[in-house]
Structures are given as C-alpha cells and as structure tokens.
Amino acid sequence: MLSVAIGNYPHTRLLKERLASSPHFNFVEVSPITKAFAQMVRQGTYDISEMALVTFLQAKAYGKPLVLIPAAVAARSQEISLIKLRSNTHIKGPADLKGKRIGVRAYSQTTGAWLRGILSENFGVTPQSVHWTTFEDPHVAEYSDPPFATRAKPGSALLDMLRAGELDAVIVGNDKPTDPDLADVYPDAEEAGREFASKHGFVPVNHVIVAKQTVVDAQRDALMRFWDAVRAAWKDTPSAKALPIGRKAIEPSVALALKYISEQSMLPRPLTEADVWAGLPDRF
Known part of the structure; x- marks a missing residue:
C-alpha cells in the first residue's frame, strides 16, 4: 500500500473519496500540508506527496530520489x-x-x-x-x-x-x-x-505531486492507477479544470521556475529540464 500525503482542496478531496476503498493507497493527513514537504525531502516519509515546486527543484538538484508527477495541485497569480x-x-x-x-x-x-x-x-x-x-x-x-x-x-x-x-x-x-x-x-x-x-501563457504553479523513485521503478501499476484517478478528479472538479496536468501542460511553468531560481543562485549545480523530468515514465 502506498502512503500519500496531499492537502485538502476540492479536487484532492474528490481524489481521496474515490480512492478511499482502494487497497493500494493510504492517504495520510498532514496539517498544514507544508509540513509534509520537508518530511518527504529529508526522510522520504511518504511514497507520494504534494510538494512546493521550488522544493522539488532544489531537492532534485541535491540528488534526492524523487520523480515529478506532472499534475499541478495549486497554481495562482503571485x-x-x-x-x-x-x-x-x-x-x-x-x-x-x-x-x-x-x-x-x-x-x-x-x-x-x-x-x-x-x-x-x-x-x-x-x-x-x-x-x-x-x-x-x-x-x-x-x-x-x-x-x-x-x-x-x-x-x-x-x-x-x-x-x-x-x-x-x-x-x-x-x-x-x-x-x-x-x-x-x-x-x-x-x-x-x-x-x-x-x-507567459500560464498561471504560475505553486504545488505539484512527487513520488519516490522506488515507487516509479517497483510499483508502476499502482502509480498508473493513481495517475488515472488524479486526471479524472481534476477533470471532474470545476475549480481544478484550469490546473495544468500532464507533462506538456505543466512544462512551461516548470521551465520558467527553473530559470528564475537558477538566476537567483538557489541551486547547488546547473539543473537541466532533462534532469527535472528524469525517471518519469513515457505515459505521462
């Protein structure tokens, strides 16, 4: 069973409701959800987690074994x-x-x-x-x-x-x-x-979803079930229909965020877009 830490918004509540009886996922309530970000980066506490976009980009640059799942959980004007x-x-x-x-x-x-x-x-x-x-x-x-x-x-x-x-x-x-x-x-x-x-052609993304590399490698079927459920929940929630989902949709926001934090010297090494998306299965 995969442990999942995601905050409560209309689209994620629908996701949790639909997967509540699934034997594959255990949703862990963390409040505020931002506490889960450090836990995920530092200890790998969860299998799948919501995460701030910049946290993920920094984590990737520091070699943390995380994979970006291309679904925006939150996006807004800054x-x-x-x-x-x-x-x-x-x-x-x-x-x-x-x-x-x-x-x-x-x-x-x-x-x-x-x-x-x-x-x-x-x-x-x-x-x-x-x-x-x-x-x-x-x-x-x-x-x-x-x-x-x-x-x-x-x-x-x-x-x-x-x-x-x-x-x-x-x-x-x-x-x-x-x-x-x-x-x-x-x-x-x-x-x-x-x-x-x-x-720029998009509203900036604040939060995304990440998974452990081990989950992507060893539990691909469960991850695909999760991904299908995410896409359906976002589609069926009116307030989430504007959130980019899928690599092609979210890439522009990720690319500009990467450019900005690179210019701000927030990374320990240069990070390419190929680095950002490393480990993501082709289906996404």
Missing part, C-alpha cells in the same frame, strides 16, 4: 501575495522595493521565488537589491539562505514586523489576510497577474 501597510506611501509600486526590507516565510518559498523572478524581470529589482528577512528553514536541509537574507528573531511574526515598521513589505501565502490596514504593493495586483499570464 502578485497578489506581495503586501504592505496601506499607510506606507513610500512604496507606490513594485519598482519602489529596491533597497527595501521584505519579509517572507522562507527564502526558498515558491511564491517568493516567483515574485523575485518577476520583480527582477519587470522592474530591475534584483534579489540582492532587497533586504530579506526569513522566519523558517528551507525544506531542503542542504540549502542555506543567501548572505543578504537575515533570520528574524525567534518568536517574531511576519505581519507583526510589518505593522511595527520593521519590514516595508511582506510576501504571504495562500491565506492572504483581509485586514483593511494592508494593501497590495501592486496598484492593481489582479491585473498584474493577468498580464503575467498573457505574457
């Missing part, structure tokens, strides 16, 4: 995650972030990597031109934050530091706060997201 205090008139847009202090949960967080790439590409705000503050270790233990990132004091909180004026802006995750004192750094973050999608 620009809406960059926020400031509404009263901060010194930041009128992303170009004003050069030289400023930005907080992010972890430097290797996928949303942060996407935004650093976008800020550098569109506004010339390079990672090195910002003072970064982080709060957690990366999922991949071998990776270390760059020298221009500082760890917040123990017990510090991202939004508390923003409100106290210790940070100029912060990058939040999927649960964006609705506090009226907070505002987007982008004058129109949703439009910026649409412009990214128009320019």
Whole structure:
C-alpha cells in the first residue's frame, strides 16, 4: 500500500473519496500540508506527496530520489501575495522595493521565488537589491539562505514586523489576510497577474505531486492507477479544470521556475529540464 500525503482542496478531496476503498493507497493527513514537504525531502516519509515546486527543484538538484508527477495541485497569480501597510506611501509600486526590507516565510518559498523572478524581470529589482528577512528553514536541509537574507528573531511574526515598521513589505501565502490596514504593493495586483499570464501563457504553479523513485521503478501499476484517478478528479472538479496536468501542460511553468531560481543562485549545480523530468515514465 502506498502512503500519500496531499492537502485538502476540492479536487484532492474528490481524489481521496474515490480512492478511499482502494487497497493500494493510504492517504495520510498532514496539517498544514507544508509540513509534509520537508518530511518527504529529508526522510522520504511518504511514497507520494504534494510538494512546493521550488522544493522539488532544489531537492532534485541535491540528488534526492524523487520523480515529478506532472499534475499541478495549486497554481495562482503571485502578485497578489506581495503586501504592505496601506499607510506606507513610500512604496507606490513594485519598482519602489529596491533597497527595501521584505519579509517572507522562507527564502526558498515558491511564491517568493516567483515574485523575485518577476520583480527582477519587470522592474530591475534584483534579489540582492532587497533586504530579506526569513522566519523558517528551507525544506531542503542542504540549502542555506543567501548572505543578504537575515533570520528574524525567534518568536517574531511576519505581519507583526510589518505593522511595527520593521519590514516595508511582506510576501504571504495562500491565506492572504483581509485586514483593511494592508494593501497590495501592486496598484492593481489582479491585473498584474493577468498580464503575467498573457505574457507567459500560464498561471504560475505553486504545488505539484512527487513520488519516490522506488515507487516509479517497483510499483508502476499502482502509480498508473493513481495517475488515472488524479486526471479524472481534476477533470471532474470545476475549480481544478484550469490546473495544468500532464507533462506538456505543466512544462512551461516548470521551465520558467527553473530559470528564475537558477538566476537567483538557489541551486547547488546547473539543473537541466532533462534532469527535472528524469525517471518519469513515457505515459505521462
């Protein structure tokens, strides 16, 4: 029986319901699901797991025996995650972030990597031109934050530091706060997201699915059953129909994320697209 750690979203709940009676899969509840990412990378705790895209790319570069299963679990515009205090008139847009202090949960967080790439590409705000503050270790233990990132004091909180004026802006995750004192750094973050999608042809992927190489090698039939169930569940969930599934569909997002984190010196060695997809059966 394969152990599977995947978060609870409409499409994954349908997947779990359909496979609940299967003798091949045991779904393990991990809350928040991000805890499973480090467990999977560091200890190989699960056979199949949801994982942040950047975590997987870093893990692959460090030689972890994982295979990318080409199904996006989560994808969204990244620009809406960059926020400031509404009263901060010194930041009128992303170009004003050069030289400023930005907080992010972890430097290797996928949303942060996407935004650093976008800020550098569109506004010339390079990672090195910002003072970064982080709060957690990366999922991949071998990776270390760059020298221009500082760890917040123990017990510090991202939004508390923003409100106290210790940070100029912060990058939040999927649960964006609705506090009226907070505002987007982008004058129109949703439009910026649409412009990214128009320019690049996709909405950035945040989370994917990975499997152990041993599962791909020794339990191919069970993995194929899982893959068929994933495709059906995504297809049958209205909110998931826009999520890329299949290698051809997800490749553009993976390729740009790889480009961005390579430019950000987040990998211990060059990683080619062939490296990224190594181990994946042809059927995918």
